[in-house]
Amino acid sequence: MDIALIGNPNTGKTSLFNNLTGSYEYVGNWSGVTVEKKVGLFKNNQEKLIDLPGIYSLNPLSKDEGVVTQYLLSEHVDKMINIIDASQLERNLHLSIQLLEYGQPVIIGLNMMDVALNRGIQIEPENLSAQLGIPVAPVIARTGKGCDYLADLVTEKLPPEPRENFVYYGKVIEEAIVNFSRLLEGKTGRSRWLALQLFEGNKYVEKYVQGYINAETLKSFIQSVEDKVRRDCGKSLEQLVFQKRKEKIDRIIADAAIKRNQMKIPLSEKIDAIVTNKFAGMPIFLFLMYFMFMLTFDWLGLPLSDLLEGFITVTLAGAIETVLQAAGASEFIQSLILDGIVAGVGGVLVFVPQIFILFFFISLLEDSGYMARVALVMDRLMEFVGLNGKAFIPMMIGFGCNVPGIMAARTIETPKERLLTILLTPLMSCSARLPIYALFVGAFFVHHKAFIVLSLYVLGIVVALILAKIFSSTILKGESSLFVIELPPYRLPQFQALWRSTWDKGKGFIKKAGTFIFAGSVFIWLLSYAGPSGLNVDLDDSYLAAVGGVFAPMFEPIGFNSWQAGASLITGFLAKEAIISTMNIIYFVPDEASLQGLLASHFTPLAAYSFMVFILLYIPCLATVATIYKETGSKKWTTFSIGYALFIAYLLALIIYQGGKLLGFS
Template sequence: MSLTFALAGNPNAGKTTLFNTLTGSFQYAGNWPGVTVEKKEGKVRKHANIRIIDLPGIYSLSPYSLEEVISREYILNEKPDLVINIVDGTNLERNLYLTLQLIELGTPLLVALNMMDEAEARGDKFNLNLLSKQYGVPFIGISATKNRGIDELMQQAVALAETAAVGQAAPRLKIYDESIENAIASIVEHLGRIRENKPLNLRWTALRLLEGDEKVAADLQIPTELQAETLTWQQKIEKEYDNDIETVIADNRYRYIGRTTAKAVSKAAEGRLTTSDKIDMVVTNRIVAIPLFLLVMYIVFAITFGVVGSSTIDLIDVLINETIGGFISGLLQSAHVAAWLQSLVVDGIIAGLGSFMVFVPQIMILFFFISLLEDSGYMARVAFVMDRLLRKLGLSGKSFIPMIIGFGCSVPAVMAARTLENEKDRRLTIILTPFMSCGARLPVYALFTAAFFSQNQGLVIFSIYLLGIAVAILSGILFKQTIFKGEPAPFVMELPPYRFPTPKGILIHMWDRGKRFMIKAGTIIFIATVLIWLTQTFSFDLQMVEDPAQSMLGLIGGLIAPVFAPLGFDDWQSSVALLTGFIAKEAVVATLGILHGLGEVGEDSAALIVSLQTTFTPLKAYAFMAFTVLYLPCMAAFATIKREMNSWKWTLFAVAYQTTAAWIIALMIFQVGRLCGLN
């Protein structure tokens, strides 16, 4: 029998770790229908008939965020065979609030009490049998990072799903005071009369209406009579408790959680500093925190683009341009394929893809370190620390999350800005986020630093990243004093305890990001290289040309080259490369590779470096990299900005500002450098 399990839990409860442990490589990511929030699902490795859906991390089922709405709608409408609720054993009381709401929802439920090893290490003890009895659902102790209890969890999950399929009733817990229960009973009675022919969890629906859930009320088209009844009960309870209805119901739930955990959980003595607390005394220190973050990132770049990363370039280059390119060229020649088709395949497709692929190992190394920092809990501290700096720009720490994501890809980074409630904060964050250098720009930096800064490659690339951050900071100050005036929204976030990331989890994250990056980049570059080869081989009258400067691409590049002349790169090849960068930033290197003649059999990427050294100087190269990090993002990011802004005016303003800032900064670098005698 095919089964579908949904994973639900608070952020940082270990849900993703459990998902990776259960599915391994048998997983894929997409988007939830109609929205841009990521959806993950996969097959359980030891149970091919079980599909796992990883719901977004949430604190409750109240519709205050898109993630909460998605999770609730999926459970209600898709009706998974079982919901596995991942609960952080080190923060049990807070996590059990969602557990109670899932129980009230009436879905078949199994609670996975995660991080048991950490909780037990600090002296906490759990009576799982008593917890199971108190909540009416099974509690299984696990440690997802150490693969502890996973087999028992899946055995119980399968058994419970099969039992629930034959109609086992949801547990009924004594959570609420008498006045609230009376209100629920009254609303249930009304619901029963108006919804006789519609399957409905009457008690859960009554609770949601009593709490003032407008979405449930709108979906059910509640009649005026029931609306009045509900309002009467709300006013009566609020008067009795001298508090708003949501707070009263939440207090009842937390009181129940407090009573049950007091009996079933024995905690170690409070007041002792944990290892995470001791580390945070340094990592979140007001003086040390930001310099420490910069040092960590410098070390990451030094390793990625130093001896470890750069040693892979020649190996991949020989493999693609000599081994694969030579083999395919030999096959084409022996088959007497037309010369123009040989050139398209070897000098166009292989050369273009090859000039990008040589840098993929470095990109994968960078993804490895980013996954390491995220899974360890360090990146959450960085967001907390950066809140102080961002508030000076008029933003909250929430804006730092999209910016951090922007170092991977601008598309999900722009999407992440929707978590900001304040419209001005959201728009400003979307405008500033593309200044964070995405992974697609890395091949450009790697190429130019290899050509002109080989002795200090990591340091120079690090400075380019800092340049993007600095421009974002200055732009934020400018905008907050002008068109985005106003106070930033408050920032509240949870700092998870530090953990040793599992090798499997890091490798899965690294591979998932790298795979999506390569598929996206490879597809776009394949199309781009064919178009570039065609337009630099033929003139506008469709005649083959020997001089690429007389081709369609050469003539277009010649027209726009004067725009970049004050920045130091006035050759048509560089202008065209920046133009194709709007399609995808990865295409910049591929374009340069084709236009500079890289890819002939027997040559390697050193030929492109030598060619660049004849047209660029170190100063021009740095100005080119500065323009690349700052100017308008790729086409996919542009489309995402338009969708999230929902305004052509703001979208065009954003890309116009980014490109103008790039032109001015690159101009200043080149012209000031010339005045200082640099070359």
């Protein structure tokens, strides 16, 4: 049995999914966090629960919302759970009515009753159930309260099928529905729901119906209904459908909800007056970012990374060397394992504590409700460059990884803004770049680590905004959309949810180190071990040096004219973490020195900063390029994303390095 979970964004839908299935999915506080349907199994049996993206209506505005309509049109669903925010009952019921009209059994999960009470609204679930004619189960999705009862209600009992004619739309529309049913008779079902979706202008449904009715006939039919409605009611067809639903919702709320006077201003509004203030909002955001980087690179992350580095490079490497010598392993095998695998993979893994601290802090901001406020704060600036605040959400997700950030652009309504967001999200500094920053700031900027890293993150945002303005004014002209975002109430995050979210983000880093970086380290070591003259050659005579040397002269104007830097940047296209593993392999690190110490002989502080800027902006990694192609379906735009990023990276690094030299920086 297939059961669909559907609801508005920020109603606790994904938290409910986790409680009902026992499996974890990413939880956030903005529209578009679930960009594809996700499937789990109920804990009390093996029935499937499909978690669909958060939507406000079955008439989609974005590709993300279109997943739900397409699912209802093309897939089989036995029952539906419609989760509703009790504090936003009127808005949520618009979707509920459309689901009732679909005709399959629906069960309401009435969530956030506590939030409603704090806002002076008391909902009577029994009255709401009687008005809708379907079961209503009060739940608190974040804590799991009431979820077992809802699961039993959904999986053990067969709820009644809702009345398809739940709302009476007036004589003209009702007659049009009957006539439409005759056109579809014997071809497909759900004619009433299909008709109403057509009258609302649902393009997905229109395309579906054209498989049964000639496009011209369908267009003529809808136009005739539109003309009758305008003549008799003075409204458009879509406006009349909305009006009739709203009248029904008002009657339901009058019977099921009791509103009391709210004597005090909610805490969320008091906090928002500060954090979304047009003057204070941006400084507060930057301060939180700076605090996050101080935790990551200085106060907490650095000592933990130092402990892990000592364990890997001394304890673990020493133990492995002892075992290999005892086993009589050849010099080749010892060098491969110690100088290739341990140095390459270990050099990346030492930054795991810093990665997890960063992800924990980001998860904290997400789960508390603050991230939606960041989008609101950024909206004024984003609008100036041709986007809106919603586009900043994929960019923020891109701080973790550019791939899900690009996929999150599906939530953006207009094609122009969606494409623009996809092209610019790779400029956001993802976690894969973090080990490189940690290595270089620890070597060259010991007293200003957090500030230097913050400057790189801000630089990525600034460059993205400038390019957005240029692109939207030239190659991507088009109509901009209005920014509408719901601000969820502030919540105290649960530690279990925070840890799960942190682990979900961070496990990909560990997995990549254990698979891709492992294989890459072996390959890089082989290139450094072999050369035209044979095996076990000097590094400067290796194949890796030959490859890096081809590109080295091009990097001289931006501060790093060495084959080692050139070779590292090449491997960075496969994965940015591979830059660290490559450096650990190709820079000879004797027992008494560290990689950070040896970098000082190859880079100056100015060249180091130029190198980090280049890493920030130059070509996206292979996985990101593949995602850009998948989301755009265009080789042209994929190639453009690589080309413009490489050009901008080189230009800015050139300006920083040459400008710094002119100003006397070394």
